[in-house]
Amino acid sequence: MNPSHSVSPHRLRVEDLTVVPPRHIGLWVATALVLALLAMLFWAVGTNAAFDWPAVGKYLFHRSILRGVLNTLLLTVTIMVFATIIGTVMAIMRLSPSRILRTFANAYIWFFRGAPALIQLIFWFNLAIIMPQITLSLPGIGTLFSARTNDVMTPFLTAVVALSLHEAGYMAEIIRAGITSVPAGQTEAASTLGMARGRILRRIVLPQAMRFIVPPTGNEAINLMKATSLVSVIAVDDLLYSAQTIYARTFETIPLLIVVAFWYLAMVTIMSIGQHFLELHFNRSDSGGGGGGFRAALRQAFSLSRGRRA
């Protein structure tokens, strides 16, 4: 039987046609399951005495924990700055016409990116075994500087040196990819206007490379911040080490690990938000809206999120 015969064409009007949304039974079942699992998880965490939530509250803003947070931030920022500088130099060397410079940069990246961070860290910590004295002397002038390696290489400096060299290997690749993503025509156009090489790199190429450099660099910074917890093995009092020092004494291991996780998550969240605004800033030529820096990016961020929800 043809269904179109059962309805008179005179009574069915085009304007009355409506769409019935399909029912997603599977979706409902899955949602219910997830909610049940979450409830069970919260129940288990809330009622298990080992989590000791009052202890978490007690240590969340503990002095040595806050000092650990500060040290972790300081390490992350310092290492990131040095890694970016060394990485930029390595990236430019990789793009150099000189084969020797290219090979050197490749070897650097291969070694420092390839060897595990923890091993590099312990290696630099034991530098004094290879080189008990650090001496800088120039022929004809004599010794300018000499000191015992263990006096110079404090745990903090060791951590900065080891992790900067390691991180620079990653940054070099990110920056190189960013630079090569800018079309050669940009450089050509700038040089026909009489701009010199260094100025072209600074004014034309790098600003445009930033939109390709910022997102992976944000990821690197987040990874690095978490990776700085490795320095607890060489007794730098970062966030993790501060917590370890406390629970070694009080045996409140789980609450303190929760405190540490809380602070790492808090810092990662803030960094992600910062990264979001940086990306908006460097993508502003794409998304329209007149020129004008950070404030415009902010304004745009809010109009964008509103637009998505509508």
Add this chain to the structure above:
Amino acid sequence: MTTDREQDFHVPENTMVYARGVRKSFGKVEVLKGVDLKVPTGSVACIIGPSGSGKSTFLRCINHLEDISGGLLLVEDKFVGYDLVDGRLHVVRPAELCRRRADIGMVFQNFNLFGHMTALENLMEAPIQVRGQSRAEARERGMALLERVGLAHKADAWPRQLSGGQQQRVAIARALAMDPKLLLFDEPTSALDPELVGEVLAVMRDLAQSGITMIVVTHEIGFAREVGDQLIFMDGGVVEEAGDPREMLRDARSERTRAFLSHVL
């Protein structure tokens, strides 16, 4: 003759670009096989020819975007990328190359506007960075030039928000912002949708009447006929024929020129 100077090559007076026997190879491939050419100051020369004939390469040699493998290529009686000392060509220092290039504007097939700058900022960048103009000065000059190419209302637009024709007009204004004595156009309308070609040609026509020396690599025969003082047909890395555009289009001497023109007309 004690020292060699460019003047000793007997370049005719009032010549902006003078080429004799210009050769250029990429590896083993010889792209330019001895280009001879003379562009008088204040004139418009249009270069046509099949793809692979070397016309774009020659244009890029004029402002030393490509170095030459041999021959004489002078802009206002001087090499752009070299200094002639005792019969040998020495590559000039980068700063000096920049100084000489600043006087030679170039407009590209793909516009190459700086993507992270607005239209006006594109025009202000080189005058500030290279010529040392103040921001206010560069802005005023930039706005006047945008006005001239009919895009003053797009001053704050990003390149991506402009049509191809608008981008190319901004690119022309950007080149003009440096007050060049010579403007090179590398197929300026080839990347444009057909309906946008006219607006760019109109700007170029206006420029030609202002008396600036222009060398235009193009497929727009109509433009060459109307505006060009000289039509140059390149084929196989040499200038096959050069002369008055209207005469050449009516009655070309060379068989190859006639064959090419019959395809494009």
